[in-house]
Amino acid sequence: MTTKAAKSEDALPDEALALGQQLCFAVYSATHAFNRAYKPLLDRFGLTYPQYLVLLALWQQDGMTVKRIGEELGLDSGTLSPLLKRLEAAGYVGRMRDPADERQVIVSLTENGRRLKIEAFKILAEIGRATGCSLAEVGELRDALHRLTERLADSQAEGTQTD
Amino acid sequence: MTTKAAKSEDALPDEALALGQQLCFAVYSATHAFNRAYKPLLDRFGLTYPQYLVLLALWQQDGMTVKRIGEELGLDSGTLSPLLKRLEAAGYVGRMRDPADERQVIVSLTENGRRLKIEAFKILAEIGRATGCSLAEVGELRDALHRLTERLADSQAEGTQTD
DNA sequence: TAAAATTAAATTGTACGCAAATTAATTTTG
DNA sequence: CAAAATTAATTTGCGTACAATTTAATTTTA
Numbered sequence: 001m002t003t004k005a006a007k008s009e010d011a012l013p014d015e016a017l018a019l020g021q022q023l024c025f026a027v028y029s030a031t032h033a034f035n036r037a038y039k040p041l042l043d044r045f046g047l048t049y050p051q052y053l054v055l056l057a058l059w060q061q062d063g064m065t066v067k068r069i070g071e072e073l074g075l076d077s078g079t080l081s082p083l084l085k086r087l088e089a090a091g092y093v094g095r096m097r098d099p100a101d102e103r104q105v106i107v108s109l110t111e112n113g114r115r116l117k118i119e120a121f122k123i124l125a126e127i128g129r130a131t132g133c134s135l136a137e138v139g140e141l142r143d144a145l146h147r148l149t150e151r152l153a154d155s156q157a158e159g160t161q162t163d
Numbered sequence: 164m165t166t167k168a169a170k171s172e173d174a175l176p177d178e179a180l181a182l183g184q185q186l187c188f189a190v191y192s193a194t195h196a197f198n199r200a201y202k203p204l205l206d207r208f209g210l211t212y213p214q215y216l217v218l219l220a221l222w223q224q225d226g227m228t229v230k231r232i233g234e235e236l237g238l239d240s241g242t243l244s245p246l247l248k249r250l251e252a253a254g255y256v257g258r259m260r261d262p263a264d265e266r267q268v269i270v271s272l273t274e275n276g277r278r279l280k281i282e283a284f285k286i287l288a289e290i291g292r293a294t295g296c297s298l299a300e301v302g303e304l305r306d307a308l309h310r311l312t313e314r315l316a317d318s319q320a321e322g323t324q325t326d
Numbered sequence: 327t328a329a330a331a332t333t334a335a336a337t338t339g340t341a342c343g344c345a346a347a348t349t350a351a352t353t354t355t356g
Numbered sequence: 357c358a359a360a361a362t363t364a365a366t367t368t369g370c371g372t373a374c375a376a377t378t379t380a381a382t383t384t385t386a
Binding site (some may be wrong): 195206212213214236239241242245246249264265266 | 371372373374375376379380382
């Protein structure tokens with residue numbers, strides 16, 4: 001009588017809570033695995049992984065504002081402000097107030113920052129090798145994750161509605 | 164002559180570096196999306212997501228050592244020690260030195276910690292809804308991520324070899 | 327068995343990541 | 357056009373993460 005779960009309402013078995021069953025934990029673990037894989041490759045340049053993401057964004061489009069970079073990466077200025085200062089101190093980017101709107105700060109690659117792009121292709125290849133995935137597999141998994149991220153964000157937006 | 168990329172060696176196009184193309188960034192973004200989705204659900208209990216992961220682990224197997232929990236979650240004692248102190252302060256776990264080996268600290272659920280497990284099923288259901296994935300989809304994506312994580316970890320191990 | 331090596335946690339220092347408060351500049355609007 | 361509202365960055369405070377160091381306990385081994 002006491003052995004079978006409480007309310008039959010959900011009927012979720014105990015194993016449903018196991019870490020290995022959780023998609024969120026699989027994502028969380030993969031993030032850490034990527035971080036560890038990138039670390040030795042980025043250490044040579046004194047970069048952290050989030051800093052590298054900012055450079056990836058700037059290599060595609062130089063001269064973005066802090067806000068724009070935040071939109072690209074899903075980070076807020078509270079995270080980016082100190083990070084960008086470190087990137088500046090490392091000599092990879094410069095920051096200057098937009099003369100047309102002094103509230104905004106424009107972040108631009110330095111010569112060193114631009115030069116680093118060549119190295120990024122090597123890092124990319126190295127990581128690609130480490131994943132052991134075909135381009136097709138990478139593409140599928142990436143797209144599935146993007147859809148997942150989108151749905152999670154959407155459901156957040158719903159919960160925020162003023163009804 | 165100057166327009167076409169440098170060494171034909173890799174022949175990776177510029178777009179290969181785009182954030183949207185990166186599997187690592189898709190994983191990174193999904194992690195943040197999960198964190199944001201969990202936050203309002205966990206705030207009610209004064210829990211962070213990593214703290215919740217520790218509870219998930221303890222609900223499966225109570226009374227683990229710090230090291231064992233670290234192996235389950237892929238975290239080291241530098242992260243877990245302060246985290247577990249907060250879980251203790253919140254009244255969800257107790258910590259005590261193993262009398263048989265005073266180096267080890269055994270972490271056990273309190274009555275409140277055990278009670279919370281019921282709520283976890285609701286959180287699980289809520290997140291499941293937010294992902295908008297079928298059980299089959301979740302399973303596939305999760306397994307693909309586990310394989311990816313494994314391969315990344317393996318390639319790390321290789322790089323550490325003393326050859 | 328005493329010294330050396332190993333092990334488990336905790337601690338320290340650096341860097342995200344985010345919420346909330348602050349500051350400064352620009353828009354809105356009354 | 358001046359006050360109010362909004363916006364962009366910065367700052368502050370808290371909680372991960374992780375490397376490196378420290379402390380204490382246990383094993384190894386000499």
